[in-house]
Amino acid sequence: YILEECQNLNIPVILGVSEGAAKYMGGFNTITGMVKGLLKDLNITIPVCIHIDHGSSFEVCKKAIDAGFTSVMIDASRYELKENIKITKEVVDYAHERGVSVEAEVGHIGGTEDNHTSQETNATLEDCLTLYNSTKIDSIAPALGSVHGFYKGEPNLDFATMKIINDNLPIPLVLHGGTGIPNEKIEKAIKNGISKININTDLQ
Numbered sequence: 001y002i003l004e005e006c007q008n009l010n011i012p013v014i015l016g017v018s019e020g021a022a023k024y025m026g027g028f029n030t031i032t033g034m035v036k037g038l039l040k041d042l043n044i045t046i047p048v049c050i051h052i053d054h055g056s057s058f059e060v061c062k063k064a065i066d067a068g069f070t071s072v073m074i075d076a077s078r079y080e081l082k083e084n085i086k087i088t089k090e091v092v093d094y095a096h097e098r099g100v101s102v103e104a105e106v107g108h109i110g111g112t113e114d115n116h117t118s119q120e121t122n123a124t125l126e127d128c129l130t131l132y133n134s135t136k137i138d139s140i141a142p143a144l145g146s147v148h149g150f151y152k153g154e155p156n157l158d159f160a161t162m163k164i165i166n167d168n169l170p171i172p173l174v175l176h177g178g179t180g181i182p183n184e185k186i187e188k189a190i191k192n193g194i195s196k197i198n199i200n201t202d203l204q
C-alpha cells in the first residue's frame with residue numbers, strides 16, 4: 001500500500017525495518033527479496049530505499065548490506081561516544097565502499113523498541129559534530145526528547161538544540177519516535193531541520 005501510494009504521488013520512499021522485526025520476518029534476504037518482488041509486480045519506478053533501523057552492531061549492518069539493503073542505521077548510542085564513533089566508522093567504511101548510506105545516533109532516545117526499554121539522554125552539538133567529523137555519516141539522529149512507543153503526556157522536544165545542530169552540520173537530521181508527536185510539533189521539527197521522521201508503533 002505504501003509503495004503504491006508513493007508511486008501515485010511520484011515521491012521516493014524509505015522502507016525501514018528494525019533489527020527485531022527483520023528477524024521476525026525471516027531475515028534480511030527475505031526482506032530484500034520481497035521488496036524486489038513487489039517493485040516488479042507493482043511496476044514501482046520511484047526510488048525506493050531499503051533501510052535497517054537501529055542496527056546494533058557492525059556484523060548486523062554488514063549482513064543487511066550484503067543482503068541488499070541500501071541504507072543502514074548503526075545504533076551504538078548505548079556506548080560512550082568514543083566507542084560509538086569506533087563502531088560507526090567501521091560501518092561507514094564498509095557501507096560507503098558499497099554505495100550504502102549510514103545513519104547514526106547521538107545521545108540516547110528513550111522508550112521501548114524491539115522489547116528494549118531505555119532511558120533518554122539528550123544529544124549536544126559538540127557530540128554531534130565529533131561523531132560527524134570522525135565518521136562522515138550521511139544522516140544523524142540526535143536524541144532531543146522524543147521517545148519510541150507511546151508518550152506519557154506531551155512530547156517535550158528541544159527545538160532550539162535541533163536548530164543549532166542543523167545549522168552546524170551539513171547532513172540531514174532524523175527524528176525518531178514519530179508516533180504520538182502532534183502535527184504542529186512535527187511541522188516545527190521540519191522547520192528546525194528534521195528531514196526524516198521514523199514512525200513505527202502507529203504503523204504496527
Ligand code: 13P
Nearest residue numbers: 149176177179198200201
Ligand atoms: P515510534 O515507534 O515511536 O513511532 O518510533 C519509531 C522509531 O523511531 C523507529 O526508529
